[in-house]
Amino acid sequence: MSLLSDLARLIAELILIFVVLTDLILLGSSRLTSTIRLSAWQGMALGFLPLMVSRAGFGPTTLRLVTLGAVLFAMKGFLFPRLLLRALRTAEVRHEIRPIVGFQASILAGIAIVAASFWMGGRLPLPRPAPTPLALxxxxxxxxxxxxxxxxxxxxxxxxxxxxVMENGIFIFGVALAQEEPFIVEMGVLLDVFVAVFVMGIAIFHIGREFDHIEVDQLSSLKD
Amino acid sequence: MAGGLFMTLAKSLIHPILALIFAPLMLGVIGRTKAILAGREGPPLAQPYHDLRKLLGKGAVYSRTTTWIFRAGPMIGLASTIVAVLLVPFGSCPAPLAFPGDLILFAYLLGLARLCTVLAALDTGSAFEGMGASREVLFSALAEPALLLGLAAVARETRSLSLSGMQAAQTLSAWSGAWLPLSLVAVALGVVLLSENSRIPVDDPNTHLELTMIHEVMVLDHGGPDLAFILYGAALKMWALAALLIGTVLPIRVGLPYTWPVDVALSLASMLGIAVGVGVVESTMARLRMSRVPQLLIFATTLSTLALVFEFGGLIR
Known part of the structure; x- marks a missing residue:
């Protein structure tokens, strides 16, 4: 039992490390298909997090946790990427051309963010101990x-x-630190995210058809 | 007591002797691995030694545009690489030279060797060599933070600023407590090893297409003994970085006082493993596009920095 819970905790930590590494790679990649894929992998890995956290001895393993993980796995791993890839196909763009902050600078900023989060995480009082010190x-x-x-x-x-990605972070926060959070809230959040991605996918499709590009900083200029 | 001192001295001299003898063998093992994976028989393992002997027997030709810098480059390069090898511990034997802060000396001795190669390349006045020099300097400038930040993370973990001290504090039980940052550092140092030794995916040691060469283009004008010095220096540099990786980051050893011969043998086996690993990487990966190389090195720096953040975050159980 103890060995099993240690293993579960190890897997939970590996998932968290994987998530933060994919965050950083995502900041540095310009190809849109690869950012979408990275977010999909991130979502799939996070689908296992509720189960691992509960097996590590933090709260009971209930059906709702497993369902939550499965729904997350299916939506973030398959549904959202499919919607986004379809929007990408119609918009006919491949690369992020001119980000406001360059790719290498973004990675450095990402490292600074991770360092700042560690600093902050050490100072936030928690209602109860986190399953791993990495979670917060x-x-x-x-x-x-x-x-x-x-x-x-x-x-x-x-x-x-x-x-x-931001929603993934909120999910980690919820799973790791507030397991009492009602099931209905988690499902509601997932539904919101789904609707948001759905609407944004349609919006991007229309923007791409109207403007021939989906660069948001150029949308304010008039088109003849 | 005198016997003990003699013993310590003898133990610390084992690594430099092994390095001076076996460093070219690593290149031979890499070449052989690549050949086998490509379905060829490949050159004999001792081929680098034959090359060195052949080159040492030749005379050197110097262009009239070159100055003394061109002749001094290979010698200073080889000398500083040998001194860098003296700083690296091996097995459970400490290095002959060890003092707090020697990790910085190690990094910059390799830097000095590189500076000499670059200056010699610029001294020839050839446009291609200048281009190679510029690339070499750019990539090594990006690899340096990965190396130094990674070593800083290990230094923080082992509470030691000397490479030999890190090696002494790095045991299997200590490693299992801090596997996370240390494995990040190991990956980062692996990338640095490939990049600093101009291996695929950063540079192809076999290429002779001017537009893609980095390291090879810088040494085109050297010949005879000078080229032998450069090749031998490159082999020693590979050995030094690989020994650094297994000595300070991966504790593949028993670590008991009387098992040091076993530890030396284990470390030699790990060096062999690294050589085979480099050969496998070279056979299975394509060279990265020149503009993608900085991304790879920044990724290595990111891993090192992350390890350092983990260390300072106090997350080590």
Whole structure:
């Protein structure tokens, strides 16, 4: 039992490390298909997190946790990437051309964000001990890196990916630190995210058809 | 007591002797691995030794545009690489030279060797060599933070600023407590090893297409003993970085006082493993596009920095 829970905790930590590494790679990649794929892998890995956290001895393993993980796995791993890839196909763009902050600078900013999250994570009082000391800093850095991607990417699709990453961070936060959170809230959040991605996918499709590009900083200029 | 001192001295001299003898063998093992994976028989393992002997028997030709810098380059390069080898511990034997902060000396001795190669390349006045020099300097400038930050993370973990001290504090039980940052550092140092030794995916040691060469283009004008010095220096540099990786980051050893011969043998086996690993990487990967190389090195720097952040975050159980 103890060996099993140690293993579960190890897997949970590996998932968290994987998430933060994919965050950083995502900040440095310009190809849109690869950012979408990275966010999909991130979502699939996170699908296992609730189960691992509960097996590590933090709360009972209930059906709702397993369902939550499965729904997350299916939506973030398959449904969202499919919607975004379809929007990408119609928009006919391949690369993020001119981000507001360059790719290498973004990675450095990402490292700074991770360091700041560790600093912050050590100072936030928690209602109860986290399953691993990594949980809080990783959740904070994933939220902040998602926010950073939303604000510094000029391409509408990358902004959606940033939004998904930010939501992943919120999910880590919820799973690792607030397991009492009602099931209905988690499902509601997932539904919201689904609707948001759905609407954004349609919006990107229309923007791409109207403007022949999906660079948001050029949308304000008039078209003849 | 005198016997003990003699013993310590003898133990610390084992690594330099092994390095001076076996460093070219690593290149031979890499070449053989690549050949086998490509379905060829390949050159004999001792081929680098034959090359060196052949080159040492030749005379050197110097262009009239070159100055003394061109002649001094290979010698200073080889000398500083040998001194760098003296700083690296091996097995459970400490290095002959060890003092707090020697990791910085190690990094910059390799830097000095590189500076000499670059200056010699610029001294020829050839446009291609200048281009290679510029690339070499750019990539090594990007690899340096990965190396130094990674070593800083190990230094923080082992509470030691000397390479030999790190090696002494790095045991299997200590490693299992800090596997996370240390494995990040190991990956980062692996990338640095490939990049600094101009291996695929950063540079192809076999290429002779001027537009893609980095290291090879810088030494085109050297011949005879000078080229032998450069080749031998490159082999020693590979050995030094690989020994650094297994000595300070990966504790593949028993670590008991009387098992040091076993540890030396284990380390030799790990060096062999690294050589085979480099050969496998070279056979299975394509060379990265020149503009993608900085991304790879920045990725290595990111891993090192992340390890350092983990260390300072106090997350080590």
């Amino acid at each position: 800093p990783m959740a904070l850095s994933t939220i902040l890196i998602g926010l950073f991607a939303i604000t510094t990417r000029a391409n509408a699709l990358n902004q959606v990916v940033g939004y998904l």
